[in-house]
Amino acid sequence: MKPQMQPPSSALLLPTIQSSRATEAEMTIFPHCSELVSEVRLLPLPVVPEPRGNLTFIEGQRHVSFDIARVYYLYDVPSAAARGGHAHKALQQLLIAVSGSFDVTLDNGRLRRTVHLNRPNIGLLISSMIWREIDNFSSGGICLVLASLPYDEADYYRDYDTFLNAIG
Numbered sequence: 767m768k769p770q771m772q773p774p775s776s777a778l779l780l781p782t783i784q785s786s787r788a789t790e791a792e793m794t795i796f797p798h799c800s801e802l803v804s805e806v807r808l809l810p811l812p813v814v815p816e817p818r819g820n821l822t823f824i825e826g827q828r829h830v831s832f833d834i835a836r837v838y839y840l841y842d843v844p845s846a847a848a849r850g851g852h853a854h855k856a857l858q859q860l861l862i863a864v865s866g867s868f869d870v871t872l873d874n875g876r877l878r879r880t881v882h883l884n885r886p887n888i889g890l891l892i893s894s895m896i897w898r899e900i901d902n903f904s905s906g907g908i909c910l911v912l913a914s915l916p917y918d919e920a921d922y923y924r925d926y927d928t929f930l931n932a933i934g
């Protein structure tokens with residue numbers, strides 16, 4: 767069966783995404799910053815629906831614009847815990863709520879928005895130089911991350927003011 771690109775349901779996503787015909791522009795997290803359109807966006811992922819269950823797949827350079835160099839996932843996260851709290855100099859990532867839900871707060875140095883992820887067929891693309899905080903994990907929530915580069919501590923900004931200075 768041919769994979770279908772399933773548009774997001776309005777019940778699941780950002781207030782700015784009102785309809786199942788959401789355009790790519792409507793799916794940007796900072797829609798009023800045209801120069802930032804590609805920085806952070808929600809990506810509908812392919813779904814192969816079957817009576818046996820759904821299957822979603824992601825290929826580097828096809829569904830994400832980078833080669834996938836690393837996969838990691840956050841799980842068993844206490845509901846009161848916060849992950850992230852950093853930005854990356856070069857790393858690009860795609861975050862997916864493969865189970866349950868969580869919030870991702872994104873900050874490009876000028877705007878800050880919180881996205882609630884709760885669908886395994888929606889990815890949140892975060893380019894470099896975006897501060898992110900991840901919290902409000904549901905019970906059983908799993909955050910799957912596809913990353914463009916291997917782990918490198920030197921790629922992190924872990925201090926918010928240092929990040930802001932780097933943004934300029």
Ligand code: TYD
Nearest residue numbers: 836837838840848849850851852916917918
């Ligand atoms: P960190 O990226 O700060 O996690 P989060 O953003 O979820 O809060 O990483 C937490 C720790 O795990 C840190 O000591 C680095 C280590 N780590 C790796 O060794 N490899 C990896 O790929 C990642 C993402 C983290």
